[in-house]
Amino acid sequence: MKITAITPLPPSHVAGIIAGDGTLSGGHIQGIAPQAFIVSVRVLDAHGKGRLSAMLEGIRWLKENGKRLGIQIVNISVGSVKKQKENSQLVKAVESLWDSGLVICSAAGNEGMQQHNITSPGISRKIITVGSCDDKEMIDEGGRFYHNYSGRGPTIACICKPEIVAPGTNIVATNAMKGEDDRPYTVKSGTSMSTPMVSGAAALLLERYPKMTNTNVKLKLWKSAKNLGLPRSHxxxxxxxISHLLE
Incomplete structure (x- = not known):
């Protein structure tokens, strides 16, 4: 649960981790963009809780250090369930990152199937908001069983959201909160798992077409998306x- 800044190829002067390169699994499990270099900015505590001030500080750090580190993509797998407007501090801060040229992907949230429940900053009309395409399946998250969890649009300002959906249910990922068994991998569900898939796909796209702007990336995602026949609000x-995206 972090703001994760991704560069398609690792700058040689930066210490960090390669995203999902399969090291922990002996090469059997890899991420969407296995050679992407990740710079993680922690904004939540050990219990997954956070404050607006921490989010804003994380965004400020990205603005100050992003160019130096070669950051091109920002993945935001966290959101506020408190209803906010587009002129809120959080939304304006995230949009300032977009205006600086970064690709911003944010989770739609897990607030169920009613309309107008996209979490912030996903309500921003500029950034790429990601929902889950497989949320009908019943999932168990910490003893809480639910389905149809992916946040639905439109926003209160009648902006169609999310932009795109990706798999988010029972996703195998590295275990950031290791338990007593110290397992390197875990299984999680939610739009926080869907969003990195789109961020990873964007990294692959920028690796292939390095001169693309964030607007170009957004348009390419739109033109290559597969219509599932679901409501636009979902x-x-x-x-x-991804195969169509990279053509």
């Missing part, structure tokens, strides 16, 4: 289709 443009 699927947006449709499901992420």
């Amino acid at each position: 699927q947006g443009w449709g499901q992420l289709d």
Whole structure:
């Protein structure tokens, strides 16, 4: 649960981690963009709780250090369930990152199937908001069983959201909060798992077409998305289709 800044290729002068390169699994499990270099900015505590001030400080750090580190993509797998407007501090701060040229992908949230429940900063009309395409399946998150969890649009300002959906249910990922068994991998569900898939796809796209702007990336995601026949308020443009995206 972090703001994660991704560069398609690792700058040689930066210490960090390679995203999902399969080291922990002996190469059997890899991420969407296995050679992407990740710079993690922690904004939540050990219990997954956070304050607006921490989010704003994380965004400020990205603005001050992003260019030096070669950051091109920002993944925001966290959001506020408190209803906010587009002129809120959080939304304006995230949009300032977009205006600086970064690709911003944010989770739609897990607030169920009613409309107008996209979490912030996903309500921003500029950034790429990501929902889950497979949220009908019942999931168990910490003893809480639910389905149809992916946040639905439109926003209160009648902006169609999310832009795109990707798999988010029972996703295998590295275990950031290791338990007593010290397992390197875990299984999680939610739009926080869907969002990195789109961020990873964007990294692959920028690796292939390095001169693309964030607007170009957004348009390419739109044109390549697979229509699932779901309501626009659920699927947006449709499901992420990486093979079509990279054509």
